[in-house]
Amino acid sequence: MSKRKIKFYLRYIPLLILGAFYFIPFLWLISTSLKGSDQIFSHPPKWIPNPVLFGNYKESFEAIPYLKYLLNTIKTTSLAVLGNVISAPMIGYAFGKLKWPGRDKVFLIVMATMMLPFTVTMIPLYSLFSKIGWINTYVPLFLPDFLGKAYFIFLMRQFYLSLPEELLEAARIDGASELWIYLKVAVPLVKPAIVTVALFSFVWSWTDFMGPLIYLTKSEKWTISLGLSQFTNSYGVDWALLMAASAIAIIPMVILFFFLQKYFMEGSINSGIKG
Amino acid sequence: MKMLKKAISIAMAACLMFSITGCGSKENSENTETGTESDAAATPGGTSASAENGKKTVINFWHTWSGSEADALQAVIDDYNNSQSDVQVEVLASQTEDKMLTAIPSGDGPDIVYTADTTCSKWADAGMLAPIDDYIAGKGIDVSNIYESVYKLGNYDGVQYGMPYTMDSYMLFYNKAVLEELKAESPKTLEEMADISKKAVLKDDSGDYTRLGYVPDYPWIDRVEMPYLFGAEFYDFGTNQVTCTSQEFKDAISYKALYYTDYGIDAVTKFKSGFGTYASSDNPFFQGKVVFAIEGEWFENFIDQYAPDGFEWGAVEVPVTENKPELAGSGRLQGGMLSISATSKNAEKAFEVVNYLTSDEAYIKFCAAKGSLPTTYSALKSEELVSQAPQLKGFIDSVLAEKAKAFPAVPFSSEYSDGQGLAEEAIYSGDKTVDEALQDLYDELQPLADKWVNGN
């Protein structure tokens, strides 16, 4: 009995060790963000800030126009989400449910573009957008989303493939138009997948760094990741303010996660299946 | 039928979103050209004056300062904007050079940029900057009134691209209390500084440093400063040779290396990792963690703002090697340039602004507020400046001695600095000897110099 109990508790040990690895950085982040510099530079490290300086958050809000960056990020992110939510179900449907010659071969191109790194295409795109005058606008950041991101097309296609063909056929026999079938039969059935696409594109767009770094040169247009990175740019690092600023950048994601946990998990699960 | 209607309305809504976002971006790019309300409001620190008159020509001015230094500039810009009704200058503060560099080719970038002297030649080489010779002549600017060696830094291949605006000169700041504790005088030579540094070392129980005398590469200027203090040069324009393998250069790097090797590079690196923010009371010099710091003319303002009460300090001319006392005063001079971007649509009006900024009254106002050295003799020698900013006196005397040197105006300055940094790292960690590392540096840089010379 007791041996069994010990065995039961033993199973928690690796979980706790890994849990500490994943979770302690968050605690340390919060702890540091509330400290004064005398406590930050101390041996051994102190966990509980004394005094607790909530003012660090206020200061980091003031040090850089954080609210503005937050609004900018919400702008780019919502456009990106909108783009993917419109484009991915459409394009995914064309590859997953509509029948046309050469479809699966063309889909290989989609898969290939998924593997094309941004670094490879960065220079000509920068040069092109700079000629068109799209630098310092959000167009380069959200346009790819409206034109369909390979990863989300792939995700949607997987979902459509799992839908039974009979449902669509039944509608066709009833004489429904193809567009009606798409909007009224297919889309409602893949709603969970669309939510997943929305969430993932939210996370990607929110955390994107290299895109804003290259395309947004004026600080009034910066996103939160970019603002955070430039926080360190002057002389040296103010850890308390940086940690407070980081916390501000993370919090929206965490809130979103707690409300929509199920979809995050489902999305990750579906994205792992080989095409 | 109802369904179809709904479908169409959804599609239309999607189209609408497209067009809205499309318009949004178009609107933005127009704004930057004509400078309407939203743009001015979006500019941090910008005045609302532009909102009254949309016909003013907008000149975008990007610079790298932030905080109180940016405020000092904004004050003179505001004066200018109020003084006439033709031009509205919009300032963007705390830009990095990478950002400016990517913005200029896009056409939606700055008209005026403020950059470091080493950047000017590089950008001129790349075609990023507009020549300003004609404007200088047109305005009848007396070039002999401009500090010559800094003015030359704005010159590339015989064409002037930069108007000097700031000039940093350096002094050795020391912690007076610690020197008294060590019964030491302020150092006269670099060797003396090394000796005092040895005595100044403090460690904690676990053997970590808690105080060092001089810490190399802190704050940042040593890479260029040290070679000059040993009489070395970076580049010889006569023979078009990179001169990083000269004996003086080797001596300088060897001297700097001692601050790592004598104390243990790992221990020093660890010590440095604990330094707090430079522009704050956590600055290691104010914390008593370092005894010596080579700092520029702005530093006294910093001491006033951030040092603890009763902090005792002194400043002397940066010492040179004891073997070459004649070098005294020959440290680094760093210039800051105002340049006009090659893609500026209003280059002539932009130069008006530059001309205003370097005219005595505005110049002195700015320099006194920022704690900065002007680059025109008329402003440098004016009593007005010294009376407004007495802390600049020592620095002004030092630059008027005309011994300090600036980094040469070569287009591979970034490569030089990065390469030198890597060479030094290899030396400190014992991967390479001084001779090897500097020879490798030469082998890397000389082809760039050859290409530059032969390419023209």
Add this chain to the structure above:
Amino acid sequence: MKMRKVKRYKYQKLQMRLAAVFLIPWVIGLILFNLYPIFSTIYYSFTEYNLMKAPDFIGFDNYIEIFHDPIFYQSVYNSFYFVIVGVTLQIGLSVFSAVLLNMKIPGRGFFRTVFYLPSLVPPVASSLIWMWLLNPQYGLVNSFLKLIHLPQPLWLSSSEWSKPAVILMTLWCVGNTIIVYLAGIGNISGEYYEAVELDGGSSWAKFRFITWPMLSDITFFQVINGIIVGFNTFTQSYMVAASSPKSNGTLGGIKNSLMFYAVNIYNESFKYLKFGYSSALAVIMLIGMIVITFVLFKISNSGGNDR
């Protein structure tokens, strides 16, 4: 019978029409964001180009220069080090975490949340958090190592430890991979495990002979993804450089130990303005990625025959 066939044909025509409409954005995207940049990159790679002046054709000079550039070799080494060690550890940690989270014990929902949470942190923020955790003097990690009397490396300030430090940063954010594996494990039928149990196999045997082989499809996908992400590592190096004192921080970190391939491309283009040269770097990367992916597909196909 004949009637029906005609109708089917009609369906297909309608479907093709809708597909054509639906694919318009994708085709535009393919041209604008994939084909155009690829061909332009190839073209630029044969030129000297700095955005301001028109590209100047110089033949293979950029490629010749690349093969004489020590930084190129260093960046290739750094990226391979990072990808090989990093992806191996990421996969190992993810599988291990997934196996743990699959245990049917109270509180696993809580642990799932905790394990997943870091993958939501923007890379800029996670870099900052870890830079502070790994601070040689005041960092939590070194304080802990000191407590248990282990040597305390200088992490990002040391050329030996900077890559492990960045790998550690990426290990913190493997939440997505964990969940994917968790789902994979959940799909494995319990019957297989019962068979091993009947043979008296240990937990390790269950993992070795059932779990791991059954997850090979997922692993393959994750390895490819890890390689792509790994060769594009940029943010961490950028952040480390951004936090070092003014102008002394090169993007490559101490002794260029963080000069990853993508960092080098950024550095050459946006710092040295050598867009032609960096385009040539990008072309080499593209070829490298194609070769690596191709080889991996071959390996996985031949391995697939064993099952």
